[in-house]
Amino acid sequence: MLVRVQAKNDSNGNPRRGWIQFSSDGSFLQFIDEGYQGRGAIAEFVKWGEADTIAITIEASEYKRFKKLGEAK
Numbered sequence: 001m002l003v004r005v006q007a008k009n010d011s012n013g014n015p016r017r018g019w020i021q022f023s024s025d026g027s028f029l030q031f032i033d034e035g036y037q038g039r040g041a042i043a044e045f046v047k048w049g050e051a052d053t054i055a056i057t058i059e060a061s062e063y064k065r066f067k068k069l070g071e072a073k
Contacts, residue, residue: 002045004034005056007063016063018070021045031070 001024007016017034019042034041058066 002032002042003056005058005063005066007058007060010060016060018063018067020066020070028069031066033067033070 001022003020003022005018005020009015015035019032019034021029021032023029032041039046
């Protein structure tokens, strides 16, 4: 399952959007930074049929935390 997260743009106007991938048991698998790619960032998951998504809005600090968590994997 993919959860789309979005926060306010940074001070330079760059988007803070991404996708958190969870396993079927709810475990964190990875964070995918969307950047300017839009849904293209998850094109391979859509191809595999994993296109079910939930969009949530988060604070910028939470976005940064998810992004760091994804980089640690």
